[in-house]
Amino acid sequence: MAEPGNHSVIPPRRVGGNMDIRDIAAGTTLYLPVEVDGALLSIGDTHAAQGDGEVCGTAIESAMDVSVTVEVIRDAAPKTPHFSAPGPISRHLDAAGYEVTTGIGPDLMQAAREAVSNMIEHLGRTRNLDPVDAYMLCSVCGDLKISEIVDAPNWVVSFYFPRIVFE
Numbered sequence: 001m002a003e004p005g006n007h008s009v010i011p012p013r014r015v016g017g018n019m020d021i022r023d024i025a026a027g028t029t030l031y032l033p034v035e036v037d038g039a040l041l042s043i044g045d046t047h048a049a050q051g052d053g054e055v056c057g058t059a060i061e062s063a064m065d066v067s068v069t070v071e072v073i074r075d076a077a078p079k080t081p082h083f084s085a086p087g088p089i090s091r092h093l094d095a096a097g098y099e100v101t102t103g104i105g106p107d108l109m110q111a112a113r114e115a116v117s118n119m120i121e122h123l124g125r126t127r128n129l130d131p132v133d134a135y136m137l138c139s140v141c142g143d144l145k146i147s148e149i150v151d152a153p154n155w156v157v158s159f160y161f162p163r164i165v166f167e
Contacts, residue, residue, distance in 0.1 A: 002035035009042065014080045018045055020054045022143075027086035033077040041070060053144030055116045055159075058136045096164040099126075106153045112144055115159040127166060141165055 002015075012019040016032045024030060032041075043066055050059035101122055103114025116138060123134035141162055148156035 016081050022050050022052050023085050024083055029084045031078050031082045049140055051139060051142040054139050055144055056135045056139040058139035060140055094162060096167055098160045098162055101159050103157045104154055108155050111155055111157040115157045119159045119161055
């Protein structure tokens with residue numbers, strides 16, 4: 001059961017919230033744990049475009065009509081959100097390849113910040129972009145990925161920026 005009190009929907013948590021996963025899109029089946037009677041489902045924060053990681057909280061926000069079918073499946077709740085994608089998930093702006101920067105270190109969050117920061121710097125240097133504009137562009141169309149966690153103590157996080165954005 002849920003902890004008592006009000007809960008913000010902004011940070012993601014084990015029952016859903018603002019997960020900002022690009023691949024939860026049309027045709028996806030999403031399974032969520034239910035902690036309260038009646039489930040109290042709400043849907044919002046729809047995006048026309050967003051990179052994986054939505055690194056600065058910026059996406060192309062847009063109003064959408066959403067059609068959903070809701071079904072409560074008793075005694076089958078996952079521990080955390082789970083989804084099934086209806087087809088390929090590599091449909092994201094990859095026709096011209098990518099520029100990729102990395103962050104490497106013993107802390108995944110710091111490595112992620114470093115990978116994004118390195119891309120912002122790269123876009124400023126190679127495309128003459130203001131850092132704020134580069135940061136927002138990264139959030140809209142770039143993808144943050146955990147690339148390697150096997151070689152402790154350091155992890156590799158990569159940030160993929162699609163070249164097609166500038167063509």
